[in-house]
Amino acid sequence: MTQTQKVPTGNTEEPENKTRKRKAKAVTKAQKEKTALSNPAEKSAVRVEICLPFLRYKLPVNDRQAILYTAEKSELYTKALLMEMEDVGSEFVDEGVRAGSIVFRGGAGLEDPKTLAKLLREARKAVPAAENCEVSLEANLGEIDFKRLEEYRRAGIRRFFIRAYSFSPATCRRIGCLFDQKQIDELTDASLRVNKVDLALGLYYMTPQEDRQDFRRTMETMEYMKLSELRLLRYPVKEEKPEETAQRKLMDTFIRSYMSVLGFEEYQTMAFAKKDKGSRDYLLSSQNAEKVGFGMGAETCLGGFHSHNLRNFEGYIRYAGDYEKLAQVHVPDDVVRLDDLATPEEVRKLLEELKESLKQ
Numbered sequence: 095m096t097q098t099q100k101v102p103t104g105n106t107e108e109p110e111n112k113t114r115k116r117k118a119k120a121v122t123k124a125q126k127e128k129t130a131l132s133n134p135a136e137k138s139a140v141r142v143e144i145c146l147p148f149l150r151y152k153l154p155v156n157d158r159q160a161i162l163y164t165a166e167k168s169e170l171y172t173k174a175l176l177m178e179m180e181d182v183g184s185e186f187v188d189e190g191v192r193a194g195s196i197v198f199r200g201g202a203g204l205e206d207p208k209t210l211a212k213l214l215r216e217a218r219k220a221v222p223a224a225e226n227c228e229v230s231l232e233a234n235l236g237e238i239d240f241k242r243l244e245e246y247r248r249a250g251i252r253r254f255f256i257r258a259y260s261f262s263p264a265t266c267r268r269i270g271c272l273f274d275q276k277q278i279d280e281l282t283d284a285s286l287r288v289n290k291v292d293l294a295l296g297l298y299y300m301t302p303q304e305d306r307q308d309f310r311r312t313m314e315t316m317e318y319m320k321l322s323e324l325r326l327l328r329y330p331v332k333e334e335k336p337e338e339t340a341q342r343k344l345m346d347t348f349i350r351s352y353m354s355v356l357g358f359e360e361y362q363t364m365a366f367a368k369k370d371k372g373s374r375d376y377l378l379s380s381q382n383a384e385k386v387g388f389g390m391g392a393e394t395c396l397g398g399f400h401s402h403n404l405r406n407f408e409g410y411i412r413y414a415g416d417y418e419k420l421a422q423v424h425v426p427d428d429v430v431r432l433d434d435l436a437t438p439e440e441v442r443k444l445l446e447e448l449k450e451s452l453k454q
Contacts, residue, residue, distance in 0.1 A: 139194025139224045140396070141378045142217055144175070145389030147407070148201035150237045161407060163204050171390070171407070172209055174414035178388055178403075179216040181414075191396075192224040193217075194383065195375035198251075203233025207242060211249035221386050228374040230255055236273035240284035247291050253373065255325075256281060257296040261315040262308040278315065285319040292371055294323035299345060309345070313352055322371040324353065326364040 148163035148171075161167070196217055198210060214229065230253035231238075231246065238256070246254070259271050261278055285293050295316065299309055316324065326349060334342070350360060358366035362380050365372070385395045391405035404410045 139227075139378065140191055140221065140384040140386055141375060142193045142196040142221050143385065143387045143389075143392060144196070144198050144202075144213055144217060145387065145392045146171075146198060146200040146202050146205060147390050148204055149234065150201070150204060163201060167407075168205065168209075170411055172205075172213065174411040175213060175389055176216055178414040179213075179220045182220065191221055191384075191386070193221045193227050193386075194224050194378055195228040195230070195373075196221075196223065197229075197375050198231045201233065201237060202231045203238025207245040207249040207251075210246070210251065214250045217388065220388075226374075228253060230373065230375060232257070234273075235259070235281060236277050240280050243284060243288060243291065247289075251291070253292045253294060253322075255294045255296060255323075255373070259298050260308075261297075261312040265308050265312075282315075282319050285321060288320065292322035293320070294325065294367075294373060295319070295321055296325045296327055298327050298329045299349070313349075317356065321368075323365065323367040323373060324358060325366075325373075325376070328364075 147161055148168060149161070150163055196214065198205075198213075202210065210231070229251050231251045232255045235256055235258040238254075243254070258273075258278070258281065260266055263275075266273070297312060297316075299312075328342070346364070349364070353360070353366040358368060359372075361367050361372035362376060365376060367373070384397075385393060387393045387403070389403065390407060390410040391403055393400065393402045404413070
């Protein structure tokens with residue numbers, strides 16, 4: 095069973111049993127030596143990630159930690175997230191840590207905007223936002239209701255990063271995407287009526303057996319959208335063959351020329367944005383900025399120390415309110431995972447047990 099790990103990257107003589115408070119104290123010196131963005135006022139900005147592991151459906155390219163969404167599991171997980179933020183937040187405030195970006199990762203589009211607003215308020219209490227902090231939401235196409243974009247905006251979210259994988263029907267079938275043309279049309283319509291928010295799109299390219307014609311269809315669909323950013327992700331492969339390398343280089347050249355004609359600038363490798371619309375979180379990530387994570391499997395990297403929360407749903411919600419236990423405790427091997435339960439009655443029974451454990 096996975097356990098939270100703390101790996102010192104600096105002084106190896108220090109004991110491993112370090113709390114977040116100890117790491118927060120160490121961050122000041124590390125931040126002074128780091129350049130997060132070109133703006134000097136943002137050199138010490140950290141990234142804040144709020145991990146929401148729920149998905150409506152699983153894909154080969156989805157995070158292996160993801161679990162299928164139900165309202166009951168979501169409610170329980172939200173309570174645990176709030177407990178974790180309350181438990182550790184004051185320590186970051188005391189040490190002057192400031193958030194340059196706050197991002198909801200995973201299945202954030204499945205959550206109610208009011209829930210995200212509550213989580214965002216608590217996250218800002220835990221890690222106060224720097225000036226011009228970017229707040230963004232990531233979601234798969236088919237897992238966000240575009241009719242509620244205004245509600246998300248009122249909740250404080252200003253940037254939406256939608257993973258669409260591909261707009262080629264043949265490619266979608268090959269990788270198991272479940273969204274259809276209707277959802278692609280909804281995304282197009284939403285992009286044309288968004289106001290005071292940025293809409294970014296993530297697409298995979300060089301998927302197995304995809305040819306340039308397939309990808310061109312995807313790019314032509316994207317032309318009709320009003321986007322702030324397009325991020326192209328190389329489809330994961332174990333080992334690239336020489337002929338695949340040559341094909342990828344040709345595809346890269348084609349994509350860069352195509353995006354330039356559409357008025358996009360490449361502000362990071364294969365990440366294209368309109369003028370001054372590049373993602374701050376992506377920039378911070380590319381320059382290895384310090385990071386604070388909340389949620390199941392979330393990583394925190396501060397002051398030369400690295401840790402991650404339990405990557406197990408049951409373990410996380412049991413210990414989210416006590417960071418020392420969250421950092422040290424093994425989840426027993428006989429704990430049943432929710433996805434392994436056969437019936438709704440068994441799921442309900444385990445959830446009731448977990449709720450009682452949170453009250454104790």
